Amino acid sequence: MKCNIPGCPGEYEDDLIVDAVEHEGRIIVFKDVPAKVCDTCGYVLISWEVEGQLVHLLESNPMPVATAPVYQFVPQQLYELVGAGRTGNGRTAK
Numbered sequence: 001m002k003c004n005i006p007g008c009p010g011e012y013e014d015d016l017i018v019d020a021v022e023h024e025g026r027i028i029v030f031k032d033v034p035a036k037v038c039d040t041c042g043y044v045l046i047s048w049e050v051e052g053q054l055v056h057l058l059e060s061n062p063m064p065v066a067t068a069p070v071y072q073f074v075p076q077q078l079y080e081l082v083g084a085g086r087t088g089n090g091r092t093a094k
């Protein structure tokens, strides 16, 4: 099946993905979710049937099979302000 992103020549392939969603203020991670993934741009399609099973899993709230650390992304500019005057990673602070 050809990718439906305009201009992308890729084809979808069956794969198992990790899908993370935010639900009622919590981050929930599903692993081994069957999906179609474009071999060129990486665009992901999940079927309505699988989507329904994910919603059912969320609502039935079973014991998780594992837990995962969650990291807050911090924009790079904050590091540059803290590290003013340092070089070493190819950047020069002004």
Ligand SMILES: [Zn+2]
Pocket (backbone or CB within 6 Å): 003, 004, 005, 008, 009, 010, 011, 038, 039, 040, 041, 042, 043
């Ligand atoms: Zn694509």
